[in-house]
Amino acid sequence: MHTSTIDASPAPPARKIQIVPLAGLPVVAVLLGFVIFAIASNKFWPLMLCHVAGGALWTSIDLFVGLAIGPIIGGMSPPARAEFSAKFMPKMVIIMPMVVTMTLATGLQIALHLGTLNLNNGARNWLVASMIVVGIMAVIALGVLEPANITVLWEMNKPNPNPEIIGRMMKRFVYTAGITGIMQIATLIIMTRVATL
Amino acid sequence: MNAERKFPKAVEVVTVSLAAVVVGGVWLGSHAPRRPPLALPTVLLVVAAALLLAGITMITRFAGFSWNTFVRVGRWALLAYIIAAGMIEFAFVRNHTRGTPLAVVTGMLVVFALDVPFLIATTVARYDD
Incomplete structure (x- = not known):
């Protein structure tokens, strides 16, 4: 039955955020299976597919999140930021470790296939530089960015989330995403240089 | 803030x-x-393992630490990073890494697979009531 009065009922309780989106796990399982197949078969095309697809997604997402989405989140009002983060961050929890694993697990094998790590190969120094860049990004992403991401989602799931903790962790997320985004430019330069030597 | x-x-x-x-x-x-x-x-592996143990010791001595949250978050993160470390280990084994180099790689991957869940779970748990 309809009523003509303005609805003054209290806001519905906040929906629980699924920190790890379970619907994405079958996709992760398929991709992991393909990476295992690529490594075990030692065939060049599956290895290259994993490395290039994973690396392209990793670089693009880092650049886009760090330099486009991050500043947008930073400029949002707290409720809008919370709403966006609740939908966006669980996806990052599942996508980023997957693309990083795809890229790193196959990278060394491709270098051994191509002989690009041999002492007399011109690409060697570039690849070592790439490993250093990836290493720095890994420490920032795994040591700071990802814990901040999970903390935000965990805090949001509480009956009374602490806005100070969420704000501090979001700031940490946005800054570290910006740093890794800028570092990915180095990856682009190195990888295109290696491909054109 | 005090905590x-x-x-x-x-x-x-x-x-x-x-x-x-x-x-x-x-x-x-x-x-x-x-x-x-x-x-x-090898030196880096020993240092990394010692620092991890030091970190674990630090939180065990912190009164009021939310162990429940630490375990709830840490177990899933541990599962995820065991899988990731396992894939990297598989790549090394598949590429004929054997003997002492494989032992060092394995040790590093074990520390890696413990470090990351520790960092995630501790960051979450420190802000939990």
Whole structure:
């Protein structure tokens, strides 16, 4: 039955955020299976597919999140930021470790296939530089960015989330995403240089 | 805020442990396909493991630490990073890494697979009531 009065009922309780989106796990399982197949078969095309697809997604997402989405989140009002983060961050929890694993697990094998790590190969120094860049990004992403991401989602799931903790962790997320985004430019330069030597 | 000030530097210490493992990994990777000199990565592995133990000790001594949250978050993160470390280990084994170099790589991957869940779970748990 309809009523003509303005609805003054209290806001519905906040929906629980699924920190790890379970619907994405079958996709992760398929991709992991393909990476295992690529490594075990030692065939060049599956290895290259994993490395290039994973690396392209990793670089693009880092650049886009760090330099486009991050500043947008930073400029949002707290409720809008919370709403966006609740939908966006669980996806990052599942996508980023997957693309990083795809890229790193196959990278060394491709270098051994191509002989690009041999002492007399011109690409060697570039690849070592790439490993250093990836290493720095890994420490920032795994040591700071990802814990901040999970903390935000965990805090949001509480009956009374602490806005100070969420704000501090979001700031940490946005800054570290910006740093890794800028570092990915180095990856682009190195990888295109290696491909054109 | 008070609890934040008193919280031990466990996250910072274990981040240095993670950095030591990453430097060791870059060192090993940069020497492929030759047999790498193992002195530096072995030292880094020992330092990384010691720092991880120091971090664990720090939080065990912190009164009121939310162990329930730590375990709830940490177990899933541990599962995820065991899978990731396992894939990297598989790549090394598949590419004929054997003997002492494989032992050092395995040790580093074990520390890596413990460091990251520790960092995630401790960061979440320190802010939990």
